[in-house]
Amino acid sequence: MLENLALGFSTAVTFQNLGFAFIGCLIGTAIGVLPGVGPVATISLLLPLTFGLDPITSMIMLAGIYYGAQYGGSTSAILLNLPGEVTAVVTTLEGHKMARAGRAGAALAVAALGSFFAGTVATLVVAASGPVLTAVAMSFGPAEYFSLILLGLIAATVLAQGSMFKSLAMIVLGVALGLVGTDVQSGQLRFTLGFPQLFEGVGFVPLAMGIFGIAEIIRNLECPEQRSGTASSVGKLWLTRTEFKRAVPSVLRGTALGSLLGILPGGGLALSTFASYMLERKVSKYRHEFGSGAIEGVAGPESANNAASQTSFIPMLTLGLPANAVMALMIGALMIQGIQPGPRMIAEQPTLFWGLIASMWIGNLMLVIINLPLVGVWVSLLKVPYKYLYPAILVFCGIGAYSINNSVFDVYQTAVFGLVGYALIKLEFEPAPLLIGFVLGPMMEEYLKRAMLLSHGDVTVFVERPLSAVFLLMGAIALAAMVVPTIRRKKDQALAE
Amino acid sequence: MSSKVNATDIASGAMLLVLAAVGLSINLQYPLGTASRMGAGYMPLIAFVTLGILGMGVTVSGFRGAPRRLENWAWRELVLILAAFAIFGALLEDIGMAAGIIAMVVISGLADRTQTLKGLAGLAVVLLIICWLVFSWGLQIRVPFFPPFLNNV
Structure with missing residues (x-):
């Protein structure tokens, strides 16, 4: 494993790659910190920036953007009480309370340091389990893969909020959109509606940008109250000795929990943060402080979140299956680079595989190096009024959408998916x-x-085929669990809290 | 719609059913093949039939669930943002990035009533400078920055 990691680091640690990791982290945080812009939106907005680079550099930059976006989300959650996405909701619970009490600096510091520790451990987990799982995956035939994908798709809806029918319908609609274009086997054109630009299928970036970027902007304009807020001042950016002592066990627990749950397909990320918060509230000696700014409630979930986002790379790297929307974006980016992630990647492109794992760690390190000193800059970004932000985001989206294929059609596609995304929001x-x-x-x-x-x-x-049957059975159990009313209610409660 | 039913779910279900029907009718032109040699139409058939079943499920749950009205749409914001985006695309290649940026800022700016002329002008200038630096000078994107016809004057 150490040899492999050394190979990874020798690939990742070049002046150019470090530079792009740095830039990725920087702009990832800059966009991610903007209120109402979650990691998925941030990554879809910034994807086009990485296309001109060679595969390993672009993956490193993306990893930087990813971690930057997540940390940016935590920053606005702590300072503004505005979570960019589900996983940041938990951070607002204790983090914003700490900020109100003048300890925003401590909350930000523990989030960064806890995430860094969790990221380091989870990177090792990925490095250790990657080859093992790849070996297992190599024995998979098409039947196993089909059943596993089916299981992954079902699992992706388990933690989604709201109606089960509706989340399943979203999956199927996504599958249907993926059918557009040329059928690989027969060469038959399908559902192109006569547009030659659709022969290669619906554009991945226009789809992601339209649904997550444009639709969100319209939504935010509609509800101005959801994006206003006054940023708390940061205060001293370091932990006191007692705070440090209190945070350490929470970070350890969060890391373990997150590393484990992150591998699960679907809601691993959200699940790990919620589970970690619940766990901390149960086991902490300071549980009476929960709800009024307990540092454990930031340290645990933030570490769990980062560990889980790291280990969610495992199904993507070994099986080529995305565990969540961010991983779907990563796979999309890899495929645009001409790389098909899957069990063969580790043998055929060891430099890329191990370089990617090394770059995850570098991305985490960059986060600590640039975010803590630059926290003042992020706070000032939080103060830019939304009315100046959204036209700027639109301009960058427009140029980004165009630059993927140098095609105006992609700009129009993005607008259409903006409309689709808005309709989906309105229909819940x-x-x-x-x-x-x-x-x-x-x-x-x-x-x-x-x-x-x-x-x-x-x-x-x-x-x-036994493995295939097991996957199908698990899928059936997951489906059944969603139908059983008591479990459903529990889940809704947990997500609503 | 009356407020006795969950109108959001019924509208959602209806949308899914329409999509499934459209998908299935388009799919008629593609060969189905057999189970062992699937044609181009086999997978779409499965997908759209599933979508239709789920659409029915959503519709039915709309009649049984808690009453809920359809949310109002922010038509003004929606139309202005999408129009800004489309017009940006239309201007980009032939008239240039600068014109596209100005159009995008002005039209999308109308969507927020608190905007001021001065603020939008300042924002446009800042974006023009950044985009020229990053995309035209830095990444050397293929589109012209200034309108090409100005070169012939």
């Missing part, structure tokens, strides 16, 4: 599963076709 659909379905749909079709070809059209192949 959750858009994240759609993106996962869009990425996994074409793979699912491919494996289904191959499995059925090998079995001469016999569907029982999916239950006759």
Whole structure:
């Protein structure tokens, strides 16, 4: 493992790569800190920036953007009480209370340091388990892959808020959107509506940018009260000795919990932060302080979140399956670079595989190095009024959408998906599963076709192969669990809290 | 719609059913093939039938769930933002990035009533400078910055 990591670091640590990791972290945080812009939106907005680079550099920059965006989200959650996405909701609970009490600096510091520690541990977990899981994955046939993808798609809806039918429908809609374009096997054009620009399928970036970026802007303009707020002052940016002592066990617990839960497909990220918060509230000696700014309530979930976002790379790197919307974006970026993530990547492109793992750690390190000293800059960014931000974001989106293929059609596509995204918000659909379905749909079709070809059209192949049967069974259990009312209510309560 | 039903879910279900029907009708032109040799239309058939079933599920749950009215749409913001984006695209290649940026800022600016002329002008100038530096000078994007016809004058 150490040899492999050394290979990774020798790939990742070049002057150019470090530079791009730095830039990625910087702009990732700068966009992620903006109120109402979560990590998914941030990454989809910034994706086009990485396309001109070679694969490893672009992945390193993306990793920087990813961690930057997440930390930026925590910053606005702590200082403004404005979570950019579900995982940051937990951070607001104790983090913003700490900020109100004048300890914003401590909350930001513990979030950064806890995340760094969790990231380091989780990187090692990824490095250790990657090759093992890859070996397992190599024994998968098309039937196993199909069942696993089906399980992943179902799992992606388990933690989604609201109606089960609606989240499943989003998945299927995503799969349907993924069908647009040329059928790989027969060369048949499907659902292109006569647009030659759609022969290669619906654009991934226009889809993500439209649904997460443009639609959110319209939404934010509509509800001005949700984006206003006064940033608390940061105060002293260091932990006192007692705060440090209190945070350490929480960080350790959060790291363990996050590393484990992050591997789960679907809601691993959100689940790990909630679970960590619940755990801290149960076991902490200072549980009476919870609700009024307990440092454990920031340290645990923030570490869990970062550990989970790290280990959620495991299913993506070993199986090529995204565990959440961010991973779907990462896979989209890799595929635009001409790389198909999956079990063969580790053997065929070891430098990329290990370079990526090393770059995760570098991204985490960059975060500590640039974010703590620059926290003043982020605070001032929080003070830029939204009315100046959104036209700027729109301009960058427009140029970004155009620059992927130098095609105005992609700009129009983005606008159309902006409309779609807004309609989905209004109809109370959750858009994240759609993106996962869009990425996994074409793979699912491919494996289904191959499995059925090998079995001469016999569907029982999916239950006759033991691993495949296990995946299907797990999927069925997940579906059944969502239908059972008591579990549903518990889940809704946990998500609503 | 009356407020006795969950109108949001019924509208959602109806949308899914329409999408499924449109998808299935387009899918008629593609060969289905057989289970062992699936044609281009096989997977879409599965997907859209599933979508239709889920659409029915959502519709039915709309009649059974707690009453809920449809949310109002922010038409003004929606139209202005999407129009700004589309016009930006239309101007980009032929008239240049500068014109696109100005159009985007002005039109999208109308969506927020608290904007001032001075603020928007300042924002446009700042964005013009940044975009010229980053995209035209730095990344050397293929689109012209200033309107090309100015070169011929």
